[in-house]
Amino acid sequence: MLPDAMTVNVAGKRFARLRGRVGLLFVGTLSVIAGMTDAIGFMVTGDFVSFMSGNTTRLAVSIDQSNAALALHISMLIAAFVIGNALGVMAARFSRRRAWPLLLAIGVLLCLCGVSGEGAAPFLLAVISMGMINAVVEEVNGLPIGLTYVTGALSRFGRGLGRWCLGERRNGWRVQLIPWAGMLGGAIVGGLLAQAFGIKAMVVSGLSTLILAAVSAAIPRSWQLRFMPR
Template sequence: MLPTAASRSARRARLHLLRGRVGLGLVAALSVLAGMTDAIGLLALGDFVSFMSGNTTRLAVAISEADLALILRLALAIFSFVAGNALGVMLARRLRRRAAPLLLIIAALLACAAWPLPWTFPALVLATLAMGMLNAVVEQVNGLPIGLTYVTGALSRFGRGLGRWLLGERRGGWRVQLVPWAGMLVGAAIGAWLQQRLGLLALAGSCGLACLLALVMGFVPRAWQVGFMVR
């Protein structure tokens, strides 16, 4: 018996719901990776590697204090993050929007950043470059914009959605903005714990998580990956 229009519609609805749940699971895991790496970078290097709002404020303060060394360091971090986002888009398209190879490249950058050197510039550049690239792995889930390495936008969207809900509007999607925030919070706690025991080598934990997520992406349907990733 051929499926009816109603059964096809129900099947599409189930797939849409499942795709959304898988996407949010990936967002949570990738946000844990971002939070881990940012906490390790802040504690081991003294600078944020994914929170560029904080680095921008610190850069402004450094400029006001004429601290040339800090100005150059923070400007380099911000430039590396922007370059990582641009490179992530280019690689995503070159890799035909396959997330696993991109995550393995990110893992390689984090592994190199974990290598101990007498100066920290290389680790800062590599880690911020990796975090910029991470944003290309998931850009949206079922049409909802998602940020992986920063949560100010997520909290803002959640707050605006809460305001509309309190006014009686029943729009969907605003609650999911807490997923990347919670993931980053948990990841930062894990990263801080690892850094206190391993120092900069804790970035090897971020590398391992990126490799694990690359393996997981192999089980995500190709069409879903294309829908999640940066366009």
């Protein structure tokens, strides 16, 4: 390999590592916000904001118990989350796959939820926002990332651990703990905020998202194109 080509190759690897570190820091921060929001919603209302596996189980139990009102309520939550994911992808596409416009919309929705007080309609805004947040980062350096569903992250980590025990040395499986740890830390903070401020704590999640929107504007667009869904 020619010296110039070797220099370009080394620089490219360093560039990719830096992009990966920024992406994982971005993912960790988003996971903290998601965990905070989910904990606030759960402690105030008893409903999951982003944990749709839990809501699906609750839906099945409510159907088994012939509780039509609860089944309808949980169905609305699941539908709002799905709609939020769809809106997130659409917003990402219309913003030419820039993160800050999407984060701005999410932050506004969370703030509206917090200032509107308790009730089904304001809470749906938080659920929609958590659906939308999944469109902010989909992968980092080719590694799939989940923000609001850490079951997948733990599963990928566990499978990677199994391969490592078998002697395989694949890269990337350890980073799956980042969204899980972020979700856990955020949920702890969110629980404390919910005890102190109730549903108004959603404003903290919203303001945190707005701050992240401003920070994300500094991330090179070429990097964001690799993070966001196509």
